[in-house]
Amino acid sequence: MAITNLAAAVTAGKAQLDGGRPDLAAFLFNQVLEADPTHPGALSGLATVMMHAGRTGDAAELLRKGMAAHPDDPDMRANRGALYLMMQDPEGALRCYDELLATDPDNAGHLLNRGSALMALGRHEAAHDSFARAAERQPAAGAAHLNMGMMRMLLDGEDGAGEAEAHFRRALEADPKLHGAWTNLYALRAMAGDREGAREAAEQALILAPQMPQHHHNLAQSLVALGELDAARKLLEKLRAAESRFAPAELLLAQIAVEQDRPAAAIAHLHRATELKPQDAAAWANLAALLHLQGRIEQADAALDRALTLAPENSAARLHKGRIQLAGGRLADGFANLAAMYDLPAVAADAPFAKLKGEEPEWDGAPLGAGLPQGGHLVLVPEPDDSLTFLMLRFAAAARARVERITFLDFRNMAPLIDRVPGIDTVVPVAPAADVPCDAIQRLGALPNLLPQALEAPAAGIPYLSVPPRAAQAWQQRVAAVANRGADDNRPLVGLIWRPHGHDRPGDERSMALKDLAPLLQVPHVRFVSLQFGPAQAEIDGLAQPDLLTPLGQHITGPVDLAAALAAVDLAVTVDCPAADMAGAMGLRCWTLLPHVAEWRWAEAGGGCRWYPTITPFRQDRPGDWESAVAAAARSLSRLAGG
Known part of the structure; x- marks a missing residue:
């Protein structure tokens, strides 16, 4: 039986749509259109159903038909604006809503949608104004306050957090079911470091809209921040089962797997994320980092x-x-x-070059002659990382061949070492407001790019670092006193460093515990001294036989002491740290214990080191496996000691 009360059927269809029953709404709208193929309410309503289903082509065809028959119908025109927004055409949407507001300037719905179009266009101030006008016209419109809060976050960042939160709270007062407000409150709480508050907001959003994968993800993120990794993982696995193509779940599961030391699982999740989002550069980069750590x-x-x-x-x-x-x-x-x-x-933020760079030009590798204002003067600035500074100093001589004078800016009391480096004419200790007149300035690490010919023989010029005679003599005497070796005592004296920079740095794969060196300390006919400085010296007291290792780290007060101490022993055994680069630059015998995948300067596979010929690498067989590296070093040391 055909429907005769078309207006009542359209009203009922809209009610079904508002109640979340689009199939029933579509049935009613289609019944009306059988009786009246151009009925504006039915065409507009069915177009809305199509948009909710993501069928933008069908919606566009219905609206085209409706606009042809009823060009001035406001619902039809409003739906056309909504369709433009859906199809990511904010310019078209803005035209629609501006036309509608020209005849109905107080329509809060049109103002809201106009604000959304402006927001999509990046016109955030104008969008905020449109949302504010909507809130004035309809104070109980929760969506207006929700969008105003989002604009404050976009426009003011953390500075606008208080005002944004007030808008979100007002939005929830107007509409307690507005899950988007809770989502934004979650973001604000997380940004403020309020982990419990973030979890509470994420839970509220999830309760209101459990069908939205992002709410599950946000709650899992809040759990990760709280250290509840297993709970977050369980939640994400459930989400993954229901929404197998939600890439953010894979990315967060990969993060959790890394923190739980499950690299294979992390790699699997990242592979899946790149399958789901092949255009996500960050996912590919993260996958590369994990593959690299596994030696792949x-x-x-x-x-x-x-x-x-x-x-x-x-x-x-x-x-x-x-x-x-x-x-x-x-x-x-x-x-x-x-x-x-x-x-x-x-x-x-920590780069010395960025802090010191003034009006001087950056050196481009071209010759600087004596006829320049400062006589061909180049200033070199060290690297934030001492290891890189020690390595890059080898290029100073090649730079000096192109300029008349080089000054090195000293940040870390290295002057007695640096002023002996070939190519360096002057070393200037740096004060916070140092100003050294020069013709050009450049960071030390830029030299390989400016002097590519120097890369043809990367180990040329070693040793280029040496110890001042007075410091060398003082440390020779200190070491001789503790070694107490007679004239016929040929036992090698080995200096140990087991943590980078003399500090205990949790999570640093280069760092090891002193107890891991026990097999080395048990090698007979060897004397051991500790050159470890900083808090890690306390580990000596925890050894089963602390008398096997004589502590000297307490006498190391800076780079000059460290260099002199390395020169005073027969062999240094270190982890990857500035001391290893320093020993290599001085041409000293040094054995370096390395992670399975070490830094680039130690090369990726067995053999020597192209940058430091006197350094012998001992690499882990597997990630985290210090036992294999130490065992190999102990065997070599036993042979060295004649065992």
Whole structure:
């Protein structure tokens, strides 16, 4: 039986749509259209159903038909604006709502949608004004306050957090079921470091809209922040079972797997994330980092190529690419990409060069002659990382061949060492407001890119670092006193460093516990001294036989002492730290215990070290396996001692 009360059927259809029953709404609208194929309410309502289902083409055809028959129908025109927004055409949406507001300026719904179009166009101030007008016209409109809060977050960041939260609270007063307000409150609480508050807001959003994957993800993120990794993992696994194509779940599961030391699971999740979002450069870069840590270098390199194809300016990916290239011997390309480190906020904030760079031009490698205002004077600035500074000093002589004078700016009391480096004419200790007149300035780490010919023989010129005679003599006497070796005592004297920089740095894969060196300490016919400085010296007291290791780290007060101590022993055994680079630059015998995948300067596979010929690497057989590296070093030491 055909429906005769068309108006009542359209009203009922809209009620079914508002009640979340689009199938029933579509049935009623179609019944009306059988009786009246151009009925404006039915066409507009059915177009709304199509939009809710994501069928934008069908919705556009219905609206085209309706607009042809009823060009001035406001619902039809409003729906056309909504369709433009859905189809990511905010310009078209803005035109629609401006036309509607010209005849109905107080319509809160049109003002809200106009604000959404402006927001999509990046016109945030204008969007905020449109939302504010909507709130004035309809004070109980929760969506208006929700959007105003979002605008304050976009416009003011943390400074607008208080005002944004007030808007979200008002939105919830107007509509307690507005889950978007809770989602934004979650973001505010997380940004403020209120982990419990973030979890509460995420839970509320999830309760109100459990069908939205993002709410599950937000709650899982809040649990991760609270350290409840197993609970977060369980929640995400349930989400994954229901929404198998939700890539953010895979990314967060990968993060959890990393924190739980499950690298294989993390890699699997990241592989899945790149399948779901192949255009996500960050996912490819994260996958590359994990593959690299597992020693899967070729796969990591390929993942980085994909990341950089998608985001060529991704500094972290470029830096990682550079490290792999350098480790593989691709030096020119590697150093070019290594320069991306200076674009990373954490490095840039601590980079001496950035703090000192004034009006002087950056040196481009061209000759600086005596006829320039400062007589061809180049100023070199050290790297934030001492290890890199020690390595890069080898290029000072090549730079000096192109300029008349080089001054090195000393940040860490290295002057007695640096002023003996070939190519360095003067060393100037740096005060916070140092100003050294020069013709050009450059960071030390830029020299390989400016002097590519110097890369042809990377180990040339070693040793280029040496100890001042007075410091060398003082440490020779100190070591002789504790070694107490007679004239016929040929036992080698070995100096040990087991943590980078003399500090205990949790999570640093280069660092090891002193107890892990027990097999080395048991090698007979060897004397051991500790050159470890900083808090890690306390580990000596925890040894089963602390008398096997004589502590000297308490006498190391700076780089000069460290260099003199390294020169005073027969062999240094260190982890990857500035002391290893210092020993290599001085041409001293040094054995370096390395993670399974070590930094680029130690090369990726067995054999020697292209940068420091006197250094012998001992690498873990597997990630985290210090036992294998120490055992290999102990065997070599036993042979050295004649055992």
